[in-house]
Amino acid sequence: MTKIDLSRKIDIPDWVDALMKPTKIGSGEMERQWEEIGDEVMEALKKVMPTGKYTMGPYLKKFEEEFAEFSDSKFSVGISSGTAALHIALEAMGVGPGDEVITVCNTYVATAFAASYCGATPVFVDIDPKTYNLTAELVEKKITSKTKAIVPVHLYGHVVDMGPIMELAKKHNLYVLEDASHAHGGYYKGRRVGSLGHAAAFSFYPSKNMGAYGDGGIITTSDPELFEKIRMLRYVGQRVKFIHEVIGFQDRLDEIQAAMLSVKLRHLDDWNNQRRKIAAIYDEMLKDTPLQLPYVADYCHHVFYSYATIAPSEKERTKLLVYLANHDIGAFAMYPILVPMQGAYEDLGYQDADFPVGASYATRVLNLPIFETFREDEARATAEAILAYYDRA
Numbered sequence: 261m262t263k264i265d266l267s268r269k270i271d272i273p274d275w276v277d278a279l280m281k282p283t284k285i286g287s288g289e290m291e292r293q294w295e296e297i298g299d300e301v302m303e304a305l306k307k308v309m310p311t312g313k314y315t316m317g318p319y320l321k322k323f324e325e326e327f328a329e330f331s332d333s334k335f336s337v338g339i340s341s342g343t344a345a346l347h348i349a350l351e352a353m354g355v356g357p358g359d360e361v362i363t364v365c366n367t368y369v370a371t372a373f374a375a376s377y378c379g380a381t382p383v384f385v386d387i388d389p390k391t392y393n394l395t396a397e398l399v400e401k402k403i404t405s406k407t408k409a410i411v412p413v414h415l416y417g418h419v420v421d422m423g424p425i426m427e428l429a430k431k432h433n434l435y436v437l438e439d440a441s442h443a444h445g446g447y448y449k450g451r452r453v454g455s456l457g458h459a460a461a462f463s464f465y466p467s468k469n470m471g472a473y474g475d476g477g478i479i480t481t482s483d484p485e486l487f488e489k490i491r492m493l494r495y496v497g498q499r500v501k502f503i504h505e506v507i508g509f510q511d512r513l514d515e516i517q518a519a520m521l522s523v524k525l526r527h528l529d530d531w532n533n534q535r536r537k538i539a540a541i542y543d544e545m546l547k548d549t550p551l552q553l554p555y556v557a558d559y560c561h562h563v564f565y566s567y568a569t570i571a572p573s574e575k576e577r578t579k580l581l582v583y584l585a586n587h588d589i590g591a592f593a594m595y596p597i598l599v600p601m602q603g604a605y606e607d608l609g610y611q612d613a614d615f616p617v618g619a620s621y622a623t624r625v626l627n628l629p630i631f632e633t634f635r636e637d638e639a640r641a642t643a644e645a646i647l648a649y650y651d652r653a
């Protein structure tokens with residue numbers, strides 16, 4: 261049972277108010293995307309709607325095949341959201357009460373919730389100061405006899421150094437589930453994200469590198485046994501209609517979402533290239549400012565779900581966020597509170613001191629606007645505003 265205390269006091273960061281209004285630069289992402297591909301999407305919709313079949317039909321099957329191939333994986337299973345994808349993948353891996361699942365402190369809360377939904381305990385590790393990701397060294401220190409799985413998150417689109425993670429998992433007989441929700445289309449040493457762990461969970465939240473028109477997600481794997489289990493779990497425990505062998509979930513991806521996602525998959529590599537061009541403009545224009553800019557390891561093809569900089573101090577981050585908002589530029593902070601420091605996990609007793617890098621970055625991270633239809637002149641205007649802030653224009 262979840263205990264809910266509605267009288268609990270909530271501290272809202274002081275910059276949140278300033279960021280509430282839409283800005284000229286940085287808003288309108290979904291509208292612009294619709295302008296670009298709306299006709300293609302409507303064509304896909306026109307094909308699905310008259311069929312009368314809206315779940316578990318041919319468009320889902322087709323999209324699953326396409327996404328598996330795109331992700332260098334044998335199989336994929338369409339799921340109702342990224343959160344459900346993480347949860348179902350961990351259930352399929354046999355994660356349950358008494359188990360521990362190691363993940364990173366600076367992620368979206370769903371990464372950890374998925375372990376909690378299985379009845380397991382999430383165990384959080386700090387991050388590497390350059391890549392903002394977990395590393396095998398950090399994970400190894402937290403492995404116990406209860407550890408069942410590792411969930412690396414390719415944060416902001418920077419792929420985790422997966423080779424050492426997989427070696428560690430092999431040594432300790434652990435499952436690895438990639439949380440690939442920030443890195444659709446990314447590569448690690450020439451291999452696609454989604455094919456790097458035993459399975460991977462992706463979110464198709466609308467603003468992701470590839471998003472649905474609503475909620476959606478997918479799991480990729482090349483393990484036939486995991487695939488069968490995942491398929492059963494996403495559709496009320498069935499392998500065969502009406503035969504419910506286990507308690508499963510109702511977490512299918514709809515036909516219309518699948519058909520529309522097939523359209524978007526055709527654009528994904530081009531869109532990621534556009535994100536990379538925007539990142540290169542920021543890299544070049546901001547290189548002499550006090551901001552720490554994103555690092556790209558040589559094993560990684562970064563797909564820049566977000567362009568995350570680190571300000572020199574919390575005070576400076578707040579000032580710069582408000583300054584940019586006042587100049588009609590939509591920057592933000594993702595994620596300003598570490599998952600282990602959220603109320604949901606206060607019983608685990610973590611302190612900021614457990615995450616020296618993550619805790620410091622949470623107070624200083626400042627994400628600049630970036631999306632596939634973000635224009636190069638907008639990126640330059642954003643960078644110029646920052647240069648002016650630092651009086652270096």
Ligand SMILES: Cc1ncc(COP(=O)(O)O)c(C=O)c1O
Pocket residue numbers: 341342343344367368370371413439441442462463464465475476477
């Ligand atoms: C890293 C990460 N994991 C998981 C999720 C959960 O995905 P969804 O919102 O589709 O449930 C998200 C989405 O916001 C995410 O960013």
